Amino acid sequence: MRISHLSSHNSQTVRLLQITDTHLFADPNGCLLGVNTVDSFRAVVSEIQSQDVKFDAIIATGDISQDHTPESYQRFVDGIAEWPQTCYWLPGNHDYQPEMQSVLVKSTLERCEVVLVGEHWQLVMLDSQVKGVPHGRLSDEQLAVLDAALSKQAGRHTLVLLHHHPLPAGSAWLDQHQLHNRDAFWAVLDKHTNVKAVVCGHIHQALDTEHNGCRVMAAPSTCIQFKPDSDDFALDTTTPGWREFSLHQDGTISTKVGRLQGTEFQPDMHSKGY
Template structure:
């Protein structure tokens, strides 16, 4: 059953973002020497152990690395203990037929629009371009955003997509940004209710204001990319996740949390992946 609304008796909506898990069919599948299923499980365990409560979780793409149906089953099984509805969307590494193979799911929701409490809505955009690392929003996706912003003008809006809609300052990553991002921002600027945009893809923590909108990217649950590098470069920071609190007044409180320092270090001699 699809979930298209999240109710809350609190003064805010609390969300958990997990992104870029890059899972494989083999249990010991590794990306740049990091066993991604192990690091994913470690992140989930750390969240459970923290005792934090959330209304829902977000998974912003690159769930799989090898396109296998079983990698998505690993994800579905891995989030069971969080006991949260999970809203996901595809990244450049994902394979939609395999994503669909786990649906319907008791937790995973594949929807484009969600009402969050009394004051917020969420629009999930598909920025995947099959076979290439960069992103693009079709006219259909832009129209979806435009229509939902117009339909619920009184609701503060959180937009989710995989690719970063602004440059992050790493030349090699910014080659693979959301192409023609100006089209996205023109839709946003037509309205006044987009408060925040959350993405994955860059394996980095970013939290900046752009055109009056809070734009955030989030660490991967596996390897991290070093900020502000022209060429491919890995960071020594540990896998992480983002916690968000959407307040009734339209403001967003957020914090990135990570596993303990030194966890799941990659092969720093790697020249790419």
């Protein structure tokens, strides 16, 4: 089990910035359903900087690349290069892990399974990718990592992170691509009392709900957004964004979603899928 440590300047609160589903291309003109993903990613980073968002670390929850190229992953590295904070990342269904491992180990980016955060929290970073398909599944090994981390650090509040959503989001077309062994995932969590929230990407929309007494949250994509509560594939005109977290020492979580203003990054609303 790969373990990292994250210290905070504030002993009371640790702040995280979630960036997800950037879907970057090697080609700087690469577009996903009408949106130039490099430009929208850069615009999100610029907006975060202009708002002077404070954070101790970045959590990148998958689908960093759309075309599997090392150049696309390098675009992500370059995009966050001005930030000295560590970026903890995990793979999504669109990612190609050999290239991720070769490019995203540079600079301040780090792939680990457990991050001990300050004195009171830990992050458990899971790999839910099933190679070649859009849905997710946690292997027996990943479930064992989760169980062991929760047992070993029973006194720490825990944020569990994975790419795929571990419960239905309310859109039939999208929910067929959720975490397929979610019952096994929740069975592990139900054995422990220290999990405060689960955070995912994948659904290209903001989500903040509860399941079995545990908060479940997702962030907007930095490019296209999927329309909530839609049985068939549908895009949304809501703008690209990110999510901010404040993890407090008493186990509570404050969070908010930030978005770009304006209408610059509107998708092709006639798209039937991707």
